[in-house]
Amino acid sequence: MTTIGVIGGTGGQGFGIALRFAQVGENVIIGSRTIDKALAAVEKAKELLGDIPNIQAATNPEAAKAADVLVLTVPLAAQRDILLSIKEGAAGKPLLDATGPLESCIGGSATRYIDLPEGSAAERSQSILPDAKVICAFNTISQSWWLQLDEPIDCDCLISGNDEDAKAFVTPLIEKIPGIKVVDCGKLERARIIEKITPLLIGLNIKNKCQFGGIRITGLDKGRA
């Protein structure tokens, strides 16, 4: 069993990811800036999933230390401070980064992307925590899907990262969640493309008055020798 620490696991995206990993039997730690908020999220998780033992609460730094794999689900504006707070625990571990560089982080529209000097939010995470194995992940799956607990998730999970072993380790872990197929898009700099899909999907959701816009990559097996 893998222990997954969700940093910012009290928000919509992190809480949904935590529920899904707990549902498939992984050990999950919901991280927060405050232990009370993490405990309240665990209570809520147990209301939804039953009184299961494999979901716990911790502050973000403690969650990072105790986990084998980290998931980062905090707003861009909080990314640097939160990452610095988990620096010790994150060293040497895969860190699945969902951070979206959306204009809403600076008071604009969630359907617009903002360019970052590092190239992408995931590359920014890697520059803040050079010892972590940062993998861009989960940007193309909305919280609505994670929270639809009785349904498989009809989305691919596009990932990118520089550490091939870390990607090979997290791929079957993510694919334990029903419905998800992981698509390895290459080196971390591919996050510059993956992260742009989030505001596109938000715009499509608004246009179609729905919450489940997602993406599937097709044809990768067709005609394979």
Ligand SMILES: NC(=O)c1ccc[n+]([C@@H]2O[C@H](COP(=O)([O-])OP(=O)(O)OC[C@H]3O[C@@H](n4cnc5c(N)ncnc54)[C@H](OP(=O)(O)O)[C@@H]3O)[C@@H](O)[C@H]2O)c1
């Ligand atoms: N929601 C989605 O559908 C979705 C989809 C794709 C990508 N993402 C990305 O995933 C990340 C999390 O999204 P979200 O919707 O879950 O965000 P959120 O609910 O606004 O925030 C998640 C958590 O971040 C923590 N946090 C730390 N510093 C904060 C600060 N300065 N201001 C506000 N919260 C702070 C809070 O936890 P504590 O107060 O407990 O510390 C909060 O519960 C974002 O970067 C987003 O772009 C989200």
